[in-house]
Structure formats: C-alpha cells, structure tokens
Amino acid sequence: MRILIAPDKFKGSLTAVEAAAAIAEGALRVYPDAVTTQFPVADGGEGTLEAAVAAGCEERINAVVGPILAPIGAAWAFRKDDAGSTAVIETAQASGLAHMEPTPENSLRAHSYGCGQLIAAALDAGATEIVLGVGGSAMTDAGSGALRALGLKPLDAAGNVVPLGGGSLADVVSLDISELDPRLSAVKFRIACDVQSPLYGTTGAAHVFGRQKGADDDAVEKLDAGLRNWASLLRELTGRDVNVPGAGAAGGFPASFLAFTQATLEGGFALVAGLTGLAERLADADLVITGEGSMDSQSLTGKAPIALAEAARERGIPVVAVAGRILVTPEELAEHGVVAAAQLLDVAPSTQEAISDAGKYLTWATRQVLEGA
Numbered sequence: 001m002r003i004l005i006a007p008d009k010f011k012g013s014l015t016a017v018e019a020a021a022a023i024a025e026g027a028l029r030v031y032p033d034a035v036t037t038q039f040p041v042a043d044g045g046e047g048t049l050e051a052a053v054a055a056g057c058e059e060r061i062n063a064v065v066g067p068i069l070a071p072i073g074a075a076w077a078f079r080k081d082d083a084g085s086t087a088v089i090e091t092a093q094a095s096g097l098a099h100m101e102p103t104p105e106n107s108l109r110a111h112s113y114g115c116g117q118l119i120a121a122a123l124d125a126g127a128t129e130i131v132l133g134v135g136g137s138a139m140t141d142a143g144s145g146a147l148r149a150l151g152l153k154p155l156d157a158a159g160n161v162v163p164l165g166g167g168s169l170a171d172v173v174s175l176d177i178s179e180l181d182p183r184l185s186a187v188k189f190r191i192a193c194d195v196q197s198p199l200y201g202t203t204g205a206a207h208v209f210g211r212q213k214g215a216d217d218d219a220v221e222k223l224d225a226g227l228r229n230w231a232s233l234l235r236e237l238t239g240r241d242v243n244v245p246g247a248g249a250a251g252g253f254p255a256s257f258l259a260f261t262q263a264t265l266e267g268g269f270a271l272v273a274g275l276t277g278l279a280e281r282l283a284d285a286d287l288v289i290t291g292e293g294s295m296d297s298q299s300l301t302g303k304a305p306i307a308l309a310e311a312a313r314e315r316g317i318p319v320v321a322v323a324g325r326i327l328v329t330p331e332e333l334a335e336h337g338v339v340a341a342a343q344l345l346d347v348a349p350s351t352q353e354a355i356s357d358a359g360k361y362l363t364w365a366t367r368q369v370l371e372g373a
Contacts, residue, residue, distance in 0.1 A: 001034040003027055004285035006278075008040070008304045009047045010293040010324050013358035016040030016047050017054060022359040023289050023322060026366025039281050041290070043304040044192025044268020045092075045135025052077040052088040052131075055276035062121050064114035065149075066099045067138035068106055069164075076118050078125055086129045087122030088275070091115050091250045092136030095145070100138040102214030108167025108222065110139040110213065112253055116149025123181065129188045131275060132257070133268070134195075134250035138213055140166040140206050140223045142199060142230045142242075143256030151179035152260075166206075166251065167219070169226025175233055180260065189263035192271045194302060197248030199255045200227040205248035213251070227252055234259040269307040278311070288312045288319045289366065295323035295333075295341070306336045313337030322365050324354060342369035 005027065007019040014022065020038035027036055042051040053059045057077035066072040074094040079086050092098070094114030100106050122130050139145065144154060145164050153176035154162050154169075162168040198204050206215065206223035215223060231243050234255065242255040246265040257263040273279065282288070290305040299306050309319040313336070321333065321341040333341055347368060348354035348361040 001031055002284055002286045003031065003034050003036045004039060004281055004288045005036055006039045006041045006281070006288060006308055007291040008042060010291070010358055010362070013293060013324065013355050014362070016042065016050055018359060019291060019362060022362040023291065023366045026363040027289060027370060029367050030370040037281060037284070039276075039278070041278070041304040041308055042133070042268070042272050043302070043307065044133050044194060044272055046090060046133075048133030048192060048272055049075060049077055049088055049090045049093065051272055051276055057088060060121070062118060064094045064117040066114055067095045067110040067112075068100050070099070072099055072114070074114060074118055076122065078122070078127070080126070084128035085126050086131060086275070087125065087127040088131045088133065089115065089118045089122065090133040090135070091253055094118050095139050096136045097138040097213060098136070102212065104214055104216045104219045106138075107140065107210060107213045107215035107219050109165040111141045111145030111164035111166070112137070112139050112143055112251070113145035113149045113164055115253070116146030119146060120150060120181070123183045123187065127187060129190065131271065132189060132191045134191060134193055134253055137250040137253065139253075140210055140213065140215070140227070140251035141169065142166070142205075142227055142252035143254065144169060144230060146253070147180070147256045147260065150181040150184060152177060153179070166223045166226050169230045170222065172229060172233060175237055177237070184261050187261070189257050189261050190271060191254050191257065191263055191265050192268040193246045193249045193254060193265045194268045195249040196245045198245055199231055199243045199247040199252045200224050201243070205252040208248065209251065231255065267302070269302060269304050272304075273311070278308070282312060282315055282317065285312070285317055288317055289322065290319060291322040291362070293324040294327065295321060295325070296327040300328060300332060300336065309337040320369055322362060322369060324358065340369050340372065342366070
C-alpha cells in the first residue's frame with residue numbers, strides 16, 4: 001500500500017511537517033509494510049513556505065524590518081529549474097501578527113516593509129516568478145510598506161515622506177515612483193488568496209480584519225480612510241481600480257501589487273498544489289491521510305485538507321482525516337471525499353493535553369481511525 005500523508009498545520013500545536021511525521025507513525029503501526037510519503041499541504045496562508053520547502057525548494061533567511069520596526073529574521077524559499085526561478089514568500093514571516101502586540105497604536109503603526117525586503121532579495125536572486133502567500137499579517141497598509149522597501153515614496157502635502165504604517169495613508173497626497181525598482185514590471189507575481197474582501201468599506205480589510213490586529217473603532221475608521229485614499233492615489237497614477245474582491249487580504253497587501261505589477265490573485269490551494277507537484281504525488285497513492293487543527297465549516301469552503309480530499313476523490317482514492325477537533329458531520333465530510341475521520345479529543349484525556357502533546361495523540365488517533373476504517 002502506498003499512503004500519501006498530507007496534513008495542514010495544527011495551529012498552536014504542530015507544524016504540517018510535524019503533523020505528517022506523527023500521522024506516519026500511526027499509519028505504519030497499522031500497515032507496517034506500507035510505503036508512506038509525507039507531503040505537507042497549505043492553502044496559501046501560513047504554512048505555504050513550509051510546504052514549498054518540503055517539496056524541494058531551498059529555504060533562505062534574511063534579516064528584515066519587522067511590522068513595528070524591530071529587526072527579525074524572516075524565511076523565504078527559492079527554486080531554480082529549466083522553467084525559471086521561483087521565490088515563495090509569506091507575508092506572515094516578515095510582517096506577521098506573531099511579531100507584534102495587537103494594540104490600537106500598533107495596528108496603525110504596523111507595516112509590510114519587511115515583505116518588500118524579502119521581495120528585493122528574491123529579485124536579487126534572479127526570481128522570474130514570486131508566489132506571495134498572504135495570511136497572519138499584522139499590518140493594514142495596503143502593501144505600501146513593501147513598495148517603500150522597493151523604492152516608492154508616499155509624500156504628504158509638505159512633500160515629506162509619511163511614516164510607515166496604515167495610520168499614515170490618509171495623509172498621503174502624492175506618490176513618487178522615480179526610484180521604484182524597475183524589475184517589478186518584469187516579474188510574475190502570483191498571490192495566493194481565498195479571501196473575497198475588497199480593499200476598503202464595511203467588508204474591507206480594516207473593518208473585517210482590523211480588530212484582530214488590535215484596532216479599536218477609531219483605528220478601524222482611520223485605517224479604512226487611509227485605504228480609500230491609497231486606492232484613489234493608485235487609480236489616479238496607474239488607472240487601475242484596486243478595490244476588488246481579494247484585495248483586502250493581509251491588510252490590503254495585494255492592492256499595491258495589483259496597481260504596479262502584473263499580479264494575479266489565485267486560489268490558495270490550487271496555487272500551492274501546482275507549485276509543490278501535488279498531482280504527481282496523488283497519482284502514486286492508494287490512500288490519502290490528511291488533517292488540520294480544527295475541521296469545521298470553514299474547512300468545507302476550500303481549505304487545504306478538504307480541497308485535497310476532493311482532488312483525491314476525483315481520482316478514486318479514499319481519504320482519511322485526522323484533526324484536533326471535528327465540528328462537521330461524517331455525512332458532510334463524505335460529501336467531500338473523506339471516508340473516515342477521527343479527532344484528537346477522542347483519544348486525549350483533555351483538550352489541554354490534546355494541544356500540549358498533540359504529536360502523541362495524533363499518532364494514536366491515526367491508528368484508531370485506520371483500524372476502524
């Protein structure tokens with residue numbers, strides 16, 4: 001038997017790589033002669049970099065400016081082949097919420113400058129394609145910080161460069177692009193994005209995601225006003241309307257790239273699957289085991305494990321799912337190709353232990369579901 005083990009991360013407990021190892025241990029206890037392939041998956045958000053590295057991309061680390069100016073080390077991935085050179089960058093690595101305390105003040109100060117530094121590093125390495133995984137971001141700056149790292153100068157009424165952060169965007173009256181990196185026009189940007197929020201408005205970046213980044217009501221309104229102003233400036237300069245579905249992801253990060261580059265917004269799972277060669281792995285599998293921390297109604301909207309199950313079902317391959325907790329019915333899972341499922345809460349004595357010792361209980365749950373399948 002050939003088993004493809006392809007989980008997403010168990011957020012707060014295990015990376016996708018760690019989860020795959022734990023599942024493999026459980027599977028081999030039931031099928032000791034099986035050939036297992038550990039292949040972490042992601043849907044374009046956090047974990048995309050890890051999936052790319054697991055699939056053979058080279059991991060690199062650069063020192064960058066974090067979301068509130070403190071220096072940090074940020075990882076990205078690079079691959080060069082006959083088709084060209086691809087870089088994989090996660091906004092969360094350089095400008096993630098994990099690097100910032102979510103307060104109203106910080107929600108206005110947070111920026112994406114470090115992401116721009118990673119993009120510059122990718123350009124220096126000769127990348128012809130840059131895959132941007134968005135998610136887990138700290139900023140609501142419409143990608144303005146990233147472009148500032150690449151030469152853009154947003155100016156106020158006095159001709160001064162405004163401070164970094166979404167809170168300053170409302171003060172911008174003009175954009176100086178004289179030093180914007182010319183290499184941006186020659187690179188293909190592919191932005192993994194499943195969010196449908198536009199850049200601004202009541203369903204936009206500030207109103208939908210601002211509070212989880214620390215914004216209070218006043219900060220949300222200020223950030224939204226800044227995003228509106230930024231979109232107006234981009235439209236005036238480039239002729240492009242960036243207030244489109246998906247532009248509100250990662251604090252509006254895609255907006256600036258939609259304006260200044262030939263960027264495309266793509267479904268996260270499909271993009272990452274193509275990047276990592278998932279179809280080839282599926283072709284060699286007799287059984288797929290997937291999983292994630294919480295399998296719930298959001299999972300059914302196209303997150304990696306369910307999207308993977310649907311892809312496997314199309315090829316006639318059965319799928320087993322193991323999750324920290326499962327909040328959907330077996331019937332709902334079956335509709336998407338999952339033939340059996342188990343949760344860590346079924347084998348762990350408490351929720352706390354399921355989280356703190358997730359690897360052990362993931363192995364146990366995998367063994368249990370396979371013995372009963």
